[in-house]
Amino acid sequence: MKPNVAIVAGGDSSEFIISVGSAEQVANQLSMDKYNVYTILLKGEDWILKSDKYGDIPVNKDNFSCTLQGKLLFFDVVFIAIHGTPGEDGKLQSYLDLIGIPYTSSGASVSALTFNKYACKNYLKEIGIYSAKAMLIRKGDRVDEEKVIRTLGFPCFVKPNNSGSSVGISKVSGQDELKTAIKKALGEGDEVIIEEFIKGIEISCGLVKIHNRELIFPLTEIISQKEFFDYEAKYTDGMANEITPARISEHTTRSCQELSSKIYSALGCNGIVRIDYILSENKLCFLEINTVPGMSPESIIPKQARAYGIDLSDLYDLVIEDALFRKKK
Numbered sequence: 001m002k003p004n005v006a007i008v009a010g011g012d013s014s015e016f017i018i019s020v021g022s023a024e025q026v027a028n029q030l031s032m033d034k035y036n037v038y039t040i041l042l043k044g045e046d047w048i049l050k051s052d053k054y055g056d057i058p059v060n061k062d063n064f065s066c067t068l069q070g071k072l073l074f075f076d077v078v079f080i081a082i083h084g085t086p087g088e089d090g091k092l093q094s095y096l097d098l099i100g101i102p103y104t105s106s107g108a109s110v111s112a113l114t115f116n117k118y119a120c121k122n123y124l125k126e127i128g129i130y131s132a133k134a135m136l137i138r139k140g141d142r143v144d145e146e147k148v149i150r151t152l153g154f155p156c157f158v159k160p161n162n163s164g165s166s167v168g169i170s171k172v173s174g175q176d177e178l179k180t181a182i183k184k185a186l187g188e189g190d191e192v193i194i195e196e197f198i199k200g201i202e203i204s205c206g207l208v209k210i211h212n213r214e215l216i217f218p219l220t221e222i223i224s225q226k227e228f229f230d231y232e233a234k235y236t237d238g239m240a241n242e243i244t245p246a247r248i249s250e251h252t253t254r255s256c257q258e259l260s261s262k263i264y265s266a267l268g269c270n271g272i273v274r275i276d277y278i279l280s281e282n283k284l285c286f287l288e289i290n291t292v293p294g295m296s297p298e299s300i301i302p303k304q305a306r307a308y309g310i311d312l313s314d315l316y317d318l319v320i321e322d323a324l325f326r327k328k329k
Contacts, residue, residue, distance in 0.1 A: 002036050003076040005320060006049075006064075008092065010041040013084025014167045014188065021296035023081040029313040035320075038066075038075070042082065042092075049073075064099055077323050078103040079316070080292055084163060088292040089115040102327035104319045105271040106291045114267060114289045117161050118193045124286060127266050129259070131286040132195045132278075136161065139190040143182060145175055152196040158182055161191035171197070200280030203246055205260040206293065206304045208272045208315075210322045215315075216257045217304035221246035242300060244307045248279065256284055263289065270326070271319050274301055 007030075009023030010016055023039055030037050039050045040059055047059035049066045057066045066073045078096055080103050086092045087105075090112035096103050105111065114120050118136045125131065133152055137143060148156070158181035160168040168188035170181035185192040202222040208215050223241040246253065260275045267289070274293035278285040293301045295312075305315050 005035045005037050005077055005079055006075040007039045007079045007081055009081045010043050011082035011084050011087050015083040018294055019081055019083050022294050025295045026079055026081055026316055029316055064101060077320055080105045083292055102323040104323045106269045110268050111291055114291050115162050117288055129286050132198050134193050134195045137192045139186055145178055155197040157195045158185050159193050160185045160188035161193045163188045198278045198280050198285050200278040203277045203279050204274055204300050205256055206274045206301045207260050210318050218245035218307040219253055219256055220244045220300050220304055244303050259284055
């Protein structure tokens with residue numbers, strides 16, 4: 001029998017539309033000869049299976065099932081395509097672990113750690129991974145602006161600590177801009193990370209490890225038409241130039257790929273991830289890791305996979321097969 005695959009998209013963050021685009025891309029690439037493919041949208045308490053034939057069908061959260069034409073439909077594996085909460089921060093993973101359904105991304109604890117930018121940076125520092133100096137501010141904290149100046153200087157970046165797609169990020173050039181930037185970032189969550197500015201080239205590395213096989217894709221060099229690679233630059237045509245493979249030396253490329261492999265293993269990742277860096281004076285500065293990277297046509301991973309020479313359908317087959325294999329272990 002063909003496995004029932006649920007592509008779960010949507011979520012409760014500003015990345016809802018991006019997630020839906022990723023899910024559509026994945027669904028279009030999965031072979032109907034191999035799988036029964038379903039798309040489920042999550043938004044708050046509304047969990048809905050979307051069907052052109054049968055309309056919107058509610059999902060029973062007790063066991064993640066649907067009633068289709070009077071019959072119970074269960075799912076063998078979940079392809080997580082939610083960027084942000086609850087699909088990238090470990091909440092959905094915890095739920096699926098409880099009911100015993102395998103999924104294509106990293107586990108609950110890994111997802112929770114990597115979604116927390118400040119905690120992830122500090123964890124990786126313990127194994128020698130270089131990243132920009134940073135401060136954490138929680139909602140309600142008094143902001144010591146003089147400490148920000150002493151510790152980080154200007155310009156600096158103000159970001160939501162738990163968010164993706166560069167939503168809510170500001171580049172702050174002076175003290176007069178700091179409060180506004182923090183308020184903007186707090187619009188995306190309860191914590192803000194302030195990072196020192198590192199001048200250099202933004203580089204992104206996609207990879208996946210499956211059994212004893214490691215696929216590390218060609219690197220992407222990101223040149224934004226704006227001051228930095230924000231949400232608009234990522235998803236608006238002409239706002240960024242993404243060059244794959246990156247125009248850097250073979251030695252630096254290998255170093256970045258080896259570092260990415262080290263980070264993937266150190267964190268205990270599963271599935272496809274994307275790790276972002278700043279290359280500054282031939283030194284790689286870790287920015288963040290995306291454990292549910294975008295899969296829409298505008299996203300980096302599909303472009304890197306094509307440059308690597310693997311069809312997206314084959315790539316998605318691998319991660320689905322790996323998820324099913326890990327459940328059997």
